[in-house]
Amino acid sequence: MPAQLLQSHQLKATKQRRELLLLMQREHRPRTAEQLQTKLKDVSLATVYRMMDDFLQAGLVNRVDLGHGHTHFEYADPKHHHHHLICDDCGRIEDVRVPNETKIVLSVGRKAKFRVRRHALEFFGLCSRCQTA
Amino acid sequence: MPAQLLQSHQLKATKQRRELLLLMQREHRPRTAEQLQTKLKDVSLATVYRMMDDFLQAGLVNRVDLGHGHTHFEYADPKHHHHHLICDDCGRIEDVRVPNETKIVLSVGRKAKFRVRRHALEFFGLCSRCQTA
DNA sequence: TTCTAGTTGAGAAAGATTCTCAATTAGATA
DNA sequence: TATCTAATTGAGAATCTTTCTCAACTAGAA
Numbered sequence: 390m391p392a393q394l395l396q397s398h399q400l401k402a403t404k405q406r407r408e409l410l411l412l413m414q415r416e417h418r419p420r421t422a423e424q425l426q427t428k429l430k431d432v433s434l435a436t437v438y439r440m441m442d443d444f445l446q447a448g449l450v451n452r453v454d455l456g457h458g459h460t461h462f463e464y465a466d467p468k469h470h471h472h473h474l475i476c477d478d479c480g481r482i483e484d485v486r487v488p489n490e491t492k493i494v495l496s497v498g499r500k501a502k503f504r505v506r507r508h509a510l511e512f513f514g515l516c517s518r519c520q521t522a
Numbered sequence: 523m524p525a526q527l528l529q530s531h532q533l534k535a536t537k538q539r540r541e542l543l544l545l546m547q548r549e550h551r552p553r554t555a556e557q558l559q560t561k562l563k564d565v566s567l568a569t570v571y572r573m574m575d576d577f578l579q580a581g582l583v584n585r586v587d588l589g590h591g592h593t594h595f596e597y598a599d600p601k602h603h604h605h606h607l608i609c610d611d612c613g614r615i616e617d618v619r620v621p622n623e624t625k626i627v628l629s630v631g632r633k634a635k636f637r638v639r640r641h642a643l644e645f646f647g648l649c650s651r652c653q654t655a
Numbered sequence: 656t657t658c659t660a661g662t663t664g665a666g667a668a669a670g671a672t673t674c675t676c677a678a679t680t681a682g683a684t685a
Numbered sequence: 686t687a688t689c690t691a692a693t694t695g696a697g698a699a700t701c702t703t704t705c706t707c708a709a710c711t712a713g714a715a
Contacts, residue, residue, distance in 0.1 A: 401681055403693065422672080433695045438672060440693095454587040454642065458703070459671060474636045485634055487626065497645065501618055503607045506647035509587065512627070513642075517635035534712055536662065555703080566664045571703060573662095591672070592702060658715080668705070679694070685687085 390414075398447035405432045409440050410449065410464075419453040419461035419473070419482065448507070455482065456513060472510045478519035485512065523547075531580035538565045542573050543582065543597075552586040552594035552606070552615065581640075588615065589646065605643040611652035618645065 391410040392402040400406060408429055413420070422437045429437070441462055444450040453461040455475050471484040487493075487510070498505040524543040525535040533539060541562055546553070555570045562570070574595055577583040586594040588608050604617040620626075620643070631638040 401692065403681065405694070433697095434671095435673075435696080436694055452589065456585070474630075474634055474638075476636075477639065483634060483636070485630055485636075487630060493620065493626070494645070497607075497618055497620060498647070501607055501616060502650040502653075503609075503616065503618075503645065504648040504653050505607075505645045506610065508643065508645045509589075510643045511641065512630065512636065512638045514631070514639035515637040520635075520637055534661065536712070538663070566666095567702095568665080568704075569663055656715100659711105659713100661710105661712085663710070664708095666706095668703105670701100670703080672699105672701080674699070675697095677695095679692105680690105681692080682690100684689080 394449070398449065400443055400447060405429075405436055406440055406443075408432070409437065410444070413444075413450060413462070413464040414466075417464050417466065417469075419455060419463045421459050421461055423459075425462070451507070452509070454509065454511065456511075472512065474512045474514070474516065476516035476519055477513055478515055478522075481516050481518075483516065527582070531582065533576055533580060538562075538569055539573055539576075541565070542570065543577070546577075546583060546595070546597040547599075550597050550599065550602075552588060552596045554592050554594055556592075558595070584640070585642070587642065587644065589644075605645065607645045607647070607649065609649035609652055610646055611648055611655075614649050614651075616649065 391407045391414070395402045395406055395410065409425065409432065412425060412428055422434060422441060426432060426434045426437045441450065444462075445452060449465055450462050451465045453463050453473065455461055455473070470490075471486050474483040474485050476482075494505055494508060497503075524540045524547070528535045528539055528543065542558065542565065545558060545561055555567060555574060559565060559567045559570045574583065577595075578585060582598055583595045584598045586596050586606065588594055588606070603623070604619050607616040607618050609615075627638055627641060630636075
């Protein structure tokens with residue numbers, strides 16, 4: 390599956406790319422380049438970053454800013470578009486869907502005559518556990 | 523004005539803080555720590571970062587991730603809450619307001635039992651000029 | 656005016672990300 | 686299947702952003 394997906398985006402299906410894409414599909418969570426490299430074993434960190442650029446360009450992954458100092462990446466599954474709730478206290482990350490999101494994004498773009506290609510949205514605050522604690 | 527605003531947030535009104543806050547209020551655009559330091563002249567970069575932490579904590583500024591490698595900061599004017607449209611092509615940044623945003627944020631938090639304290643939202647794509655070019 | 660906790664400057668240190676360049680490889684072609 | 690070439694990769698150096706350290710300084714309380 391990763392091989393065809395890569396080729397359909399004009400990306401050579403190298404061993405490294407197939408492994409990284411498969412890993413991200415399985416994790417389906419925001420991960421840093423370093424976290425991904427550790428699980429891949431035989432891929433250099435520079436290559437992870439380079440592949441991530443390619444994947445971002447192709448729209449296969451999303452960049453996620455969790456407010457820590459380093460970028461996270463997440464597989465962009467079109468069937469499960471979502472955003473994140475990030476707990477300031479315990480750091481837990483929950484997925485969340487925003488109702489009528491497509492409609493909202495379209496309307497914002499239309500009004501500003503701006504062709505929206507992608508958007509980033511994260512919510513920060515306190516998760517249910519940390520509110521009571 | 524900056525002095526009172528700082529004190530109302532339990533922050534000592536030092537010369538550096540007053541100048542930075544005033545500058546950010548005047549610019550009301552996303553700026554990097556370095557850009558701000560350049561305009562302040564007699565404040566060290568480390569101090570700009572430290573003050574930014576304090577201001578973020580106090581809710582006086584927002585962190586903005588424009589997708590370039592470095593963080594931008596913007597004065598958080600409660601009267602003019604907005605988000606950004608960032609052009610992938612020319613880099614231009616436009617402000618945008620999202621209709622019914624408060625309602626949406628509240629509903630997302632309620633469903634997930636998550637107390638939302640703040641959120642980050644940016645739109646990326648092509649501005650009106652770059653669509654035709 | 657004095658005192659003290661909080662703040663700042665300067666540069667070192669720490670991290671994250673990108674760059675360089677020689678070696679390797681996917682995939683097209685014969 | 687073998688060959689060829691442009692694209693990709695590894696390894697480490699380089700760069701860039703952000704944080705840390707610690708001695709000197711200062712706002713605001715007494």
